[in-house]
Structures are given as structure tokens and as C-alpha cells.
Amino acid sequence: MATQDRLIESTQELLWERGYVGTSPKAIQQRAGVGQGSMYHHFEGKPDLAAAALRRSAEQMRALAEADLAGPGTAYERVASYLGRERDALRGCRIGRMAQDPEVVADPRLRAPVEETLGWLRGRIAEVIAEGQAAGELRPGAEPADLAAAVVAVVQGGYVLARAADSAEPFEQAVRGALALLAAHRRD
Amino acid sequence: MATQDRLIESTQELLWERGYVGTSPKAIQQRAGVGQGSMYHHFEGKPDLAAAALRRSAEQMRALAEADLAGPGTAYERVASYLGRERDALRGCRIGRMAQDPEVVADPRLRAPVEETLGWLRGRIAEVIAEGQAAGELRPGAEPADLAAAVVAVVQGGYVLARAADSAEPFEQAVRGALALLAAHRRD
């Protein structure tokens, strides 16, 4: 694997595990098995490398979500497929995690992939819900964008609850709760 | 105000703004207007001071939530009061934020107030929901603990969406979405 790719992949892992402030160039180099100068040859610095890593993580997250949401089945089933996908609750979300970091939020190059990915996800789920309403499967009235934001928030917040409890259980409870509410929201 | 209190309060603010890794003893001292030695006289070190600050934030968060949840009204109204409380979405949750930090999660003294507060909150909301079910106000069948976890996750996840978007809007959407789902979950 090329040096750039090893650097990007190591940075993806470290950002996920330790966040942006907690990730040092030195740690990246060591995990990638690469010297100081090599990193600064391929990237301008930590922000540049982190931006590349976040763009790649964003692509991957989007592909995973799209696989669930574009699948067969009713609107409820597709959203349920997204919500119920197997996740490592204690690891959290590679993208959502970044939103807590002030340095990420303050740097447009770092925030952009985070904003775009979560924004796209909310929009995509809102589409599915709107389709369900149009097909008469889901009750009309509720704003699809609101329901979609709630669905995404349950996942992101579920990670918070799981890490706080050091257990996947609250994450699974939150997903089950959201599914119960959505299921009851179908038309009879 | 006593020196200890100024140190604790400054630490509460900095933990909220910058997280645990991003908060240095030096920054705490400067904000509190206190010298190096003074801080180490009153506290053993950064973890000790952070633990004190987190315990205080936890108490405050709990009191705020209880004020909404113990209020008058139906179960739906009390949960809606909690969900709809005015919040600074871009600041996020003082307690939930800590769950992202590996050093907090790894240190039992730091994780304890986070775990206990969010655990208490889920349990307290589950009680309210169970009361609503018993009173025939809410549909039976759904597990109160699951619905409660979903409610708390919507708030915690709403903060993530807001910070990612650099706008309070997605937070408010998520809350509206959760309220719409809960409202439809009442018995007719």
C-alpha cells in the first residue's frame, strides 16, 4: 500500500479512537510505520492530513448508509434497516464524533465533510419517509425532515449513551425505542 | 468566591467548551485567576479537579431535568417539557460531551458522574412513560426503557447534528420529530 494511503488510514483510525485534539502527528507516523519527513512531504500538516482522512471516512459512511436506504422494501423497512444495522456502539461514529471537537468545528476544511455527510444523511432519510407518506404507508402530517433528524439523532445520541455506560445496551434500547415509535406511525 | 469554587467553575466551563484532553491546568488557572501552586494545593491534579467539576455539572443537569419531569401535566406533556426546554444547541451537553473522550471513559472517577447522570435520566423518563402507560394515556406494549433511551438519545444526538451543521436548526428538527412520534403514540 502506498505511503499516502497508509498515512490516511492510520489517521482515520486515530481520529476515530482519540479525536482530533488527541491525535498527534507522531502517533500517526508510528502507526503508519513512516518517518516524520515522509508525512510532511505528502501532506502540509496535521489539518491537511486530517481533512483527507475525514473525506475518506465520509465517503465510506455514506456508502454504508446508502446500501441500507436504497434497499428493497417499504419506507419503514428501509429506515429500520438503517437504524438496526449492526454497529460497534462503543466505538461511536467516525464522523459524528468530530462534531464535539472545537478545532474541527472551527476549521471549515475539517467541518465540511462532517456537515455534508450528516446533512446528506438527514436529507436521504427524509426522502425515504416522504416516499412512505406519499405511498400512504406512513401517516401524513409530520414533516419528513423532522422525523429524519430524529432518526439520525437517535443513532448519534445512542453512541453517547453507550460510551457513557460503557455498554452497548443503551444504544440498542434507543434503536428499539425509535423503531417502536416509527412502527406505530405507520398507517393501518 | 472561594478559590476552590473559582477553580471548579472555571474547569466546568473549560470542560464544556474544550473537553478533557483540550483543557490544560494552565488554562484553568488563568481563567480562575489563580497561580500554579494554588491549584495543586487544593486539588491533587487535573483528574481530581475535573472529577469535582463533573460532579457539580452532573448535579446541575439533574436538577434541570427533574424540574421538567416532575412538573404537572400528563406523561406526554412532561416528556415534551423536557424535550422542548430551551437549550443552546451549539454548546452541547456538559455531561454527554465527556462520553466522547477516551481519557474520561477510561478513568472510573471521571466516567462515574457521566454514567450515573445519563443512567438516572433514562430511568427517570422511563418512569414517567410507564406512568403514562398505566394511566391509559400512552399505548401499552412498548418498553418504557427503550422509549426513554430514544428520547435522551434524540437530545444528545441533536447536539451532534447542530454542531456539525453549525446551526441550531437540526437540533430543533430532531426535537420536533421526536415530539411528533410521541404525540402519535398517545391513545385516542
Next chain:
DNA sequence: GTCTATATGGTGATAGAC
């Protein structure tokens, strides 16, 4: 392209005077 050496400033804490 990759390496080692070096630089500047911050982190978290201790020592000891006052």
C-alpha cells in the same frame, strides 16, 4: 521520497520561598 536532527512552545507536575 524518506530519513534524522533540531527548534519552539505547551503540558502536567514538583520544589521551595514567602
Next chain:
DNA sequence: GTCTATCACCATATAGAC
């Protein structure tokens, strides 16, 4: 109790040899 030194180490980067 509070202050100012001082410390060892890490973060982030630059310089320049190979």
C-alpha cells in the same frame, strides 16, 4: 495558602542530508 522557579516530556513543524 499562594507565588515563582524549574523540570521532563510531548506537540507540531522545519532543515537539510541521503
